[in-house]
Amino acid sequence: MQWTRDSWRAYPIKQHPVYPCENTLKENLERLEKLPPLVFAGEVRQLKKSLAKVAKKEAFLLQGGDCAESFENFGANNIRDMFKILLQMAIVLTFAGGCPVVKIGRIAGQFAKPRSADYEELNGVSLPSYRGDIINGFEFSEKARIADPKRMLEAYYQSATTLNLLRGFAKGGLADLREVQRWNLGFVKKSELHKQYEDLSEKISSALAFMEACGINANNTPNLREVSLYTSHEALLLPYEEALTRVDSLSGDFYDCSAHMLWIGERTREIDGAHVHFLSGVKNPLGVKIGPSAKAQDIIRLSNKLNPNNEEGRLNIIIRMGADKIASNLPSIFKDLKKEGLDLIYSIDPMHGNTVKAGDFKTREFDKIMQEVRYFFEVAISEGVYPGGVHLEMTGQDVTECTGGASNVTMQNLQNRYETQCDPRLNADQALELAFLIADLLKRARK
Numbered sequence: 001m002q003w004t005r006d007s008w009r010a011y012p013i014k015q016h017p018v019y020p021c022e023n024t025l026k027e028n029l030e031r032l033e034k035l036p037p038l039v040f041a042g043e044v045r046q047l048k049k050s051l052a053k054v055a056k057k058e059a060f061l062l063q064g065g066d067c068a069e070s071f072e073n074f075g076a077n078n079i080r081d082m083f084k085i086l087l088q089m090a091i092v093l094t095f096a097g098g099c100p101v102v103k104i105g106r107i108a109g110q111f112a113k114p115r116s117a118d119y120e121e122l123n124g125v126s127l128p129s130y131r132g133d134i135i136n137g138f139e140f141s142e143k144a145r146i147a148d149p150k151r152m153l154e155a156y157y158q159s160a161t162t163l164n165l166l167r168g169f170a171k172g173g174l175a176d177l178r179e180v181q182r183w184n185l186g187f188v189k190k191s192e193l194h195k196q197y198e199d200l201s202e203k204i205s206s207a208l209a210f211m212e213a214c215g216i217n218a219n220n221t222p223n224l225r226e227v228s229l230y231t232s233h234e235a236l237l238l239p240y241e242e243a244l245t246r247v248d249s250l251s252g253d254f255y256d257c258s259a260h261m262l263w264i265g266e267r268t269r270e271i272d273g274a275h276v277h278f279l280s281g282v283k284n285p286l287g288v289k290i291g292p293s294a295k296a297q298d299i300i301r302l303s304n305k306l307n308p309n310n311e312e313g314r315l316n317i318i319i320r321m322g323a324d325k326i327a328s329n330l331p332s333i334f335k336d337l338k339k340e341g342l343d344l345i346y347s348i349d350p351m352h353g354n355t356v357k358a359g360d361f362k363t364r365e366f367d368k369i370m371q372e373v374r375y376f377f378e379v380a381i382s383e384g385v386y387p388g389g390v391h392l393e394m395t396g397q398d399v400t401e402c403t404g405g406a407s408n409v410t411m412q413n414l415q416n417r418y419e420t421q422c423d424p425r426l427n428a429d430q431a432l433e434l435a436f437l438i439a440d441l442l443k444r445a446r447k
């Protein structure tokens, strides 16, 4: 079938909300269609070029952010701290890998959530599951759980103001390499981790002083004071994505202007489904999550459909199998894929395969997360594949959602600051610690 912005409507679709009133849905979508794009085709092409470098083993991808953004926790401090922690991690990885790090946030649009069950039960009451603030409310009440199309507009405006602040931070001084010490969020002052970061900052400062003496400084070299932080989210809510998909006047191509990069989740990646069909028609760089049940053939089919011209930087295969499964599943997948000569990026999401229940909370253990990352690097290196990136759920705040690491979060104190509306995130200390560990692996991978 010929692709058009709305041709996905003829395909089977999973995880799709039921809106009680067709007319209100239509009205809200018509309003969205008239609103300006959130990102521009030119920026999206720039990201694709950077990702092509990842595919060519010349760069590394760091993608991270909240599991789900929320209307309630929206504010400048959260955005600033997410920006800072991403920058801190990127600098650690850049230094170790000796290569550029492409930075993509799960931010400014990461609102819609796939759910394993359509209904949620609490104290004998069963209600429709929470599907993210762009669809319904988190509160466990009948009213909140009704899908409300007005929420799409609120998500749009929140994304626009988030992007505005991110663009300010990226170009307006906070990203200046001379500020490297100020990015430190430092919850556990004087910890080994922060000492490690301060040592790194000092090395960077001396390198900058040396370069300054040679005439290279932030005034004549914008890369020393500016960064590019791109946005991404799961393209789950297709009416919203359709409304923000626009024709680029320069190329005549369609771009989904809700974010620079979009990905397809593990639950909606069936080859003949609506989500794969929709994304096959837009030019943005794409990701697909690949869980433990996937076979190499599934990835080959997805690649043929989403990246038929085998373009470098177009498709990112995000492996998320779990620490206990990855070592047995991934080697044969890499072996089979290598024979195909596909230009893909391979990255690892060590979060979604390692979620466990701890009483009322969902949590993830730092060691399991790290173990999956380590296996990913080991298997990739031994199969001659480039481990191109990581995909993390994290926050710049001092939350207690994942256990372990050098931080002292335990199963017992999860309740202290458990703030996520969906999956457990690494707090800023855990994220930085993980970055140092990944840095060691990256250094070896790039030798």
Ligand code: PEP
Residues within 6 Å of the ligand: 067, 114, 234, 264, 265, 266, 267, 289, 290, 320, 352, 423
């Ligand atoms: C997610 O990234 O939040 C998510 C739901 O991932 P997956 O599709 O891999 O389960």
Ligand code: CO
Residues within 6 Å of the ligand: 067, 068, 352, 393, 422, 423
């Ligand atoms: Co998640």
